Amino acid sequence: MTLFKTSVALSSIVLGLSGLAEAEVAAPSQVDQAFEKLTAINTMREGLAATLDGRRDPITEETFKQVCMPAGKALKEWATKAGYEARQVAMKNRNPSNALTVADEPVFAKFAADFRLRRFEQVVASGGRSGVQLYARIPVVAACLHCHGSEVARPEFIKEKYKADKAFGFKVGDLRGLYSVFIPKKQ
Ligand code: HEC
Known part of the structure; x- marks a missing residue:
């Protein structure tokens, strides 16, 4: 809990240092709410993955439909409804469409270097887009190893x-990766 609070405070400082008044970007509560949603989606995935512990039957595509597919789906559905753009990105990605973009790379490195960092946001004001890009950590827990463990042990x-x-x-x-959400500035 303390770690969580520290990283939130740190990311707020980073946002403050970016030189834009808070009023110019999306309301902080909107970003906080988005982070809470990402945390909930992540908790859901961890819960679903844990249901595979102790399983004897081989893991099939049907099983996958009960773990990372619902997480990806929940993310997209929530973002579409809210008018946000959401992705999952990873350096070691499984789905090629989840590769890091050039803009994600330094952020990913920041998360890789600081294991207390749960959340990071930065102001976007280029390419005709303005708003906040929010990132949240996706850590590996034991149940993920059913499908993201050793190369030979993969289903x-x-x-x-x-x-x-x-x-x-x-x-x-x-x-494991990052949730990446673009929250456009309110018009
Ligand atoms: C039943 C197998 C299975 C389990 C268990 C599993 N995953 Fe996955 N995961 C997959 C598959 C398959 C994909 C590719 C999905 C796609 O095609 O978009 C994936 C994709 C992902 C992605 C999207 C990025 C990428 O590499 O394409 C993330 C992030 C991820 N998994 C995290 C986790 C985490 C964290 C856990 C544990 C809480 C976990 N996974 C458990 C099968 C699994």
Whole structure:
């Protein structure tokens, strides 16, 4: 809890230092609410993954439909409804469309270097877009290793379907990826 509060405070400082008055960007409460939603989606995924613990049947594509697919779906549905743009991004990605963009790269490095960092936001004011880009950490917990553990231990359907898969070899506590949400400035 203390760590959580510290990282929120730190990210607020970063936002403050960016030189734009808070009034010019999305209301802080909107960003806070978005972060809460991301935390809830992440908790949901961890809960779903934990249901696979102790399972004897092999993990199939059907099983996947009960873990990372609902998390991705919940993220997109919430963002569409709110008028935001949301992605999951990772350096070691499984779905090629979840690769880091050039803008994500330094942010990912920041999260990789500081394991207390749960959240980070920055003002976007370029390319005809203005608003806040919010990032939230996706950590690896034990249940993720059913599908993101060692390369050889990956379920068959993953080996077959994701030929360019990089999302394996993780350990508990590793940085798995980031939720990335663009919150446009209110007109
Ligand atoms: C049942 C297998 C399974 C489990 C368990 C699982 N994942 Fe995944 N995960 C997948 C598959 C398959 C994908 C690719 C989804 C797609 O095609 O978009 C994926 C994609 C992801 C992505 C999107 C980024 C990327 O690499 O494409 C993240 C982030 C992620 N998983 C995190 C987690 C976390 C965190 C856990 C544990 C809480 C977890 N996963 C548990 C199968 C799993």
